[in-house]
Amino acid sequence: MSYWDEALYLPPVLRTLTSLEIDMSVLAAGTVALDSVETPFGKAENILGGSATYITLAARFFSPDIRLIGVIGYDFPEEFVDRLKDAKIDLTGLEVNTSSRTFAWEGKYEYDLNQRDTIATHLNALETFRPQIPEQHRQCNIVCLGNLDPIVQCSVLDQMIDPDFVLCDTMNYWISQAPEKLRETIGRIDCLVVNDSECRQLADEPNLIRAARIIQQMGPKILVIKKGEHGALLFADENVFSVPAYPLENIQDPTGAGDAFMGGLAGFLSSQKEISLDTLKQAVVIGSAVASFTVESFGPDRLFEIDGQAISKRVDAFRELTTIPTPETVRL
Amino acid sequence: MSYWDEALYLPPVLRTLTSLEIDMSVLAAGTVALDSVETPFGKAENILGGSATYITLAARFFSPDIRLIGVIGYDFPEEFVDRLKDAKIDLTGLEVNTSSRTFAWEGKYEYDLNQRDTIATHLNALETFRPQIPEQHRQCNIVCLGNLDPIVQCSVLDQMIDPDFVLCDTMNYWISQAPEKLRETIGRIDCLVVNDSECRQLADEPNLIRAARIIQQMGPKILVIKKGEHGALLFADENVFSVPAYPLENIQDPTGAGDAFMGGLAGFLSSQKEISLDTLKQAVVIGSAVASFTVESFGPDRLFEIDGQAISKRVDAFRELTTIPTPETVRL
Numbered sequence: 001m002s003y004w005d006e007a008l009y010l011p012p013v014l015r016t017l018t019s020l021e022i023d024m025s026v027l028a029a030g031t032v033a034l035d036s037v038e039t040p041f042g043k044a045e046n047i048l049g050g051s052a053t054y055i056t057l058a059a060r061f062f063s064p065d066i067r068l069i070g071v072i073g074y075d076f077p078e079e080f081v082d083r084l085k086d087a088k089i090d091l092t093g094l095e096v097n098t099s100s101r102t103f104a105w106e107g108k109y110e111y112d113l114n115q116r117d118t119i120a121t122h123l124n125a126l127e128t129f130r131p132q133i134p135e136q137h138r139q140c141n142i143v144c145l146g147n148l149d150p151i152v153q154c155s156v157l158d159q160m161i162d163p164d165f166v167l168c169d170t171m172n173y174w175i176s177q178a179p180e181k182l183r184e185t186i187g188r189i190d191c192l193v194v195n196d197s198e199c200r201q202l203a204d205e206p207n208l209i210r211a212a213r214i215i216q217q218m219g220p221k222i223l224v225i226k227k228g229e230h231g232a233l234l235f236a237d238e239n240v241f242s243v244p245a246y247p248l249e250n251i252q253d254p255t256g257a258g259d260a261f262m263g264g265l266a267g268f269l270s271s272q273k274e275i276s277l278d279t280l281k282q283a284v285v286i287g288s289a290v291a292s293f294t295v296e297s298f299g300p301d302r303l304f305e306i307d308g309q310a311i312s313k314r315v316d317a318f319r320e321l322t323t324i325p326t327p328e329t330v331r332l
Numbered sequence: 333m334s335y336w337d338e339a340l341y342l343p344p345v346l347r348t349l350t351s352l353e354i355d356m357s358v359l360a361a362g363t364v365a366l367d368s369v370e371t372p373f374g375k376a377e378n379i380l381g382g383s384a385t386y387i388t389l390a391a392r393f394f395s396p397d398i399r400l401i402g403v404i405g406y407d408f409p410e411e412f413v414d415r416l417k418d419a420k421i422d423l424t425g426l427e428v429n430t431s432s433r434t435f436a437w438e439g440k441y442e443y444d445l446n447q448r449d450t451i452a453t454h455l456n457a458l459e460t461f462r463p464q465i466p467e468q469h470r471q472c473n474i475v476c477l478g479n480l481d482p483i484v485q486c487s488v489l490d491q492m493i494d495p496d497f498v499l500c501d502t503m504n505y506w507i508s509q510a511p512e513k514l515r516e517t518i519g520r521i522d523c524l525v526v527n528d529s530e531c532r533q534l535a536d537e538p539n540l541i542r543a544a545r546i547i548q549q550m551g552p553k554i555l556v557i558k559k560g561e562h563g564a565l566l567f568a569d570e571n572v573f574s575v576p577a578y579p580l581e582n583i584q585d586p587t588g589a590g591d592a593f594m595g596g597l598a599g600f601l602s603s604q605k606e607i608s609l610d611t612l613k614q615a616v617v618i619g620s621a622v623a624s625f626t627v628e629s630f631g632p633d634r635l636f637e638i639d640g641q642a643i644s645k646r647v648d649a650f651r652e653l654t655t656i657p658t659p660e661t662v663r664l
Contacts, residue, residue, distance in 0.1 A: 112538035206444035208561065209579045229540065230562035231574070242563070242576035242653050247541045278657040285656050315656075321574050322654045324617050324647075325610040 024062075024270045027137055027163075028055040028263065029069035029156045030146020031126060032094065034076070036106040037298060039113065039253050047299040048080045049105060051146030051169065054256035056089045057303040058263030058290045059144070061311060062271040067137050069093040069156065073102035073125040087304065092134045097125040113254055114228060133159040142270045144262060145189070147171050150181040157188055165275055167191045167266050168220075169258070175201050183218060191222040193262045199225050208233070209240075224265070224284060226258050234284045241281045244321060246292035246314065253298045257291040260303065264290030264311075289314040356394075356602045359469055359495075360387040360595065361401035361488045362478020363458060364426065366408070368438040369630060371445065371585050379631040380412045381437060383478030383501065386588035388421045389635040390595030390622045391476070393643060394603040399469050401425040401488065405434035405457040419636065424466045429457035445586055446560060465491040474602045476594060477521070479503050482513040489520055497607055499523045499598050500552075501590070507533050515550060523554040525594045531557050540565070541572075556597070556616060558590050566616045573613045576653060578624035578646065585630045589623040592635065596622030596643075621646040 028051075035049030052070040060066045067090040072081075074097070084091060103126040106119040131152065138161045145153040145168040153168060160166075166189040174182050175198060182202075186192060192215060196208055203211035212223050212235045223235040231244035265287035272279045289311050293302045360383075367381030384402040392398045399422040404413075406429070416423060435458040438451040463484065470493045477485040477500040485500060492498075498521040506514050507530060514534075518524060524547060528540055535543035544555050544567045555567040563576040597619035604611045621643050625634045 112532075200444075207581060207583070209581045213581070227562065230559065231576070233576075233579075240579045240653060242579075243656075244563070244565075244574035244576070247565075247572050247574075249539060249541045249545070251539070281657050282659050319656050321572060322656065324575075324651050324654065325613050327614050 025065040025067065025140045026056075026059045026063055026142045026144060026263075026266050026270045027067040027069060027093075027133075027140040027160070028052050028059065028144040028146060028266070029093075029131055029153070030055055030144070030148055030169075030259070031103050032068070032070040032072050032076070034102050034104045035255060035299065036104070036119075037253055037255050038108040039298075040109070040111045041250075041252050042298060044253075044298045046104075048083065049255065049299060050103065051148075051256075051259045053084070054259030054294065054300055054303070055144050055146055055263035055266070056084070057087060057300050058260040058287075058294070059267030059270070060087055060089060061264070061290070061306075061308050062267035062286075064088065066090060066267070067093055067140065069131050069133060069137070071095040071097055071103070071125045071129040071131075073100045074098050076102045083304065090137075093131070093137055095129070095131070097128070100125040100128070107255065109254060113251055116254070131156055131159075139163075141165065142167070142266050144266045145169065145185070146259060146262070147174075150174055150178050150185040153185045154181065154188070157185070165190050165266075165269060167193055167262060169193045169262055170198065170202075172198055172201055186215075187219040189220050191224065192220045193224045193226065193258075193265070195226045195228070195258065196230075199223075222280065224262075224287075226261060228254070228257075232261070232284055232288055234280060236277050236280050239277055241277075241284060243281075243285050243288050243318065246288065246318065247321070248292060248295065251295045254295050255298075256300060257294045260294040260300075261287040261291040263287075285315055285318050286311065289318060357397040357399065357472045358388075358391045358395055358474045358476060358595075358598050358602045359399040359401060359425075359465075359472040359492070360384050360391065360476040360478060360598070361425075361463055361485070362387055362476070362480060362501075362591070363435050364400070364402040364404050364408070366434050366436045367587060367631065368436070368451075369585055369587050370440040371630075372441070372443045373582075373584050374630060376585075376630045378436075380415065381587065381631060382435065383480075383588075383591045385416070386591030386626065386632055386635070387476050387478055387595035387598070388416070389419060389632050390592040390619075390626070391599030391602070392419055392421060393596070393622070393638075393640050394599035394618075396420065398422060398599070399425055399472065401463050401465060401469070403427040403429055403435075403457045403461040403463075405432045406430050408434045415636065422469075425463070425469055427461070427463070429460070432457040432460070439587065441586060445583055448586070463488055463491075471495075473497065474499070474598045476598045477501065477517070478591060478594070479506075482506055482510050482517040485517045486513065486520070489517070497522050497598075497601060499525055499594060501525050501594055502530065502534075504530055504533055518547075519551040521552050523556065524552045525556045525558065525590075525597070527558045527560070527590065528562075531555075554612065556594075556619075558593060560586070560589075564593070564616055564620055566612060568609050568612050571609055573609075573616060575616050575620050575650065578620065578650065579653070580624060580627065583627045586627050587630075588632060589626045592626040592632075593619040593623040595619075617647055617650050618643065621650060 030052030031050035033050035203214035362384030363382035365382035535546035
């Protein structure tokens with residue numbers, strides 16, 4: 001009998017959120033970018049992008065108090081600022097660097113959409129970005145650290161006053177280039193959200209389940225592994241939960257799906273009374289649902305179109321997709 | 333709103349099995365092999381292997397009437413025959429070629445176990461194998477065509493008298509080398525069971541969901557895609573169902589997992605009164621459970637050790653792994 005036969009039956013409540021004066025708030029620090037993306041289905045230049053953008057746009061469906069921490073340059077279109085403001089994202093923490101251009105990313109996806117090639121990364125305003133969290137933002141329920149230099153991620157945490165729950169993303173570049181600082185960051189968070197190859201790389205272990213256990217030993221008791229078209233895995237203490245990707249025949253642009261996933265997850269958690277195994281499972285499904293919309297258009301367009309009802313309907317479809325029927329007669 | 337939002341809610345009963353005089357029977361045609369396998373965790377030479385072996389050993393947990401169609405050579409150990417007989421596999425259809433050695437396969441898995449390298453394939457007795465289905469085996473509820481030359485698969489079907497349900501596996505070799513004969517076979521079956529790369533290759537389409545739809549147009553209304561560590565997808569008419577792989581930290585040898593998956597799936601269906609969307613979903617979970625045991629040891633050893641109770645317990649764990657909690661308070 002394997003370890004798991006035991007492990008899957010642990011008590012469901014992991015942790016209860018401390019009540020804060022500021023309720024249901026999410027702060028997301030990350031990139032705000034001008035993306036140029038090419039997929040087999042089209043091409044778009046200098047569109048709204050960045051991890052903080054996708055996280056906040058996804059989180060806003062669940063909370064009225066979504067705060068963005070990031071930087072833009074002098075070339076960032078006013079129109080994009082207006083779109084974010086119209087979406088009720090609090091931009092008090094969006095710094096404008098008037099002497100630099102905005103962080104820009106150019107990428108291309110091959111026909112199977114599983115492989116992303118970065119054509120160019122222009123750090124621009126991001127290069128000197130040292131976020132100053134506005135005083136009124138320092139108390140916050142949920143903190144999302146989007147993919148950024150772990151030094152910057154740590155500096156955000158240094159400025160926050162006792163957040164209830166901290167989620168963090170990273171990428172292969174920081175795992176290989178800044179392993180010590182990244183380990184410091186990971187040691188301070190509650191939940192790491194990475195893709196499967198990053199998980200294997202960070203743990204230096206090819207078996208994904210063992211890799212997850214190794215990362216949990218590094219600090220975060222909760223780990224979410226994003227597997228693109230194969231869905232996501234949640235590791236919470238000793239428990240495991242699996243959610244598939246929503247079966248989509250038409251994927252326009254995968255950019256931002258992982259960030260929208262984390263945003264939906266974080267936003268949903270901020271709307272709950274406690275962070276338990278059950279709310280975490282629901283949050284991972286919600287994140288998957290929001291991510292599944294994101295890829296249906298170029299950039300974050302779909303995130304501006306959908307509403308809570310659309311997300312709710314898709315969550316029902318996830319239930320349909322995964323529910324194992326109870327057998328009437330199993331002869332074993 | 334995508335196609336899927338509608339498609340996931342179709343009526344559940346696909347088809348009801350016609351009652352046959354012979355009840356709950358499964359016939360599996362495939363290879364019986366001597367495998368030599370190397371994984372990072374060990375090495376084994378000339379062990380019991382082959383698709384028909386794994387299929388029947390997995391199916392036997394659900395039906396007392398499991399019939400193997402295959403061929404062995406003069407070098408096949410009597411001990412292996414005894415093991416299969418002890419497992420109550422009907423070997424009437426196991427041909428012995430006294431002038432040839434047994435089909436032999438040598439393979440090696442790299443450290444991440446996702447990549448299998450075939451070192452050598454010695455067809456031997458398989459080269460001239462043209463199965464003669466024993467008279468008493470020609471009426472059978474469920475027919476499983478393990479990976480074989482599609483000519484041989486068709487010849488098995490030619491000899492069967494109106495089976496209720498035919499499942500078929502194939503591999504990349506036949507997709508590229510015998511596309512026409514394979515298409516003929518696929519046109520005659522009810523359910524194709526292939527892995528994700530074979531699915532993409534057969535449909536010539538990188539999007540897995542679209543590829544599945546294309547294959548369903550070729551004939552089989554039911555398609556099961558095996559995705560290894562990422563689980564399996566069931567396509568049944570317009571419906572989709574997803575099951576993850578069981579999270580295993582210790583995988584000794586992945587050989588035969590796909591065949592055991594099909595065997596468990598077919599065996600379970602043979603025990604049911606009807607083949608409906610619900611029984612198919614359950615069958616895919618059962619197949620995944622049996623496959624998850626298979627990889628825990630070299631060769632089919634674990635399949636000789638486990639019993640219905642162990643499978644049942646693991647199916648419960650799958651339920652735990654995938655059940656989306658019903659939210660108490662979701663504020664969308």
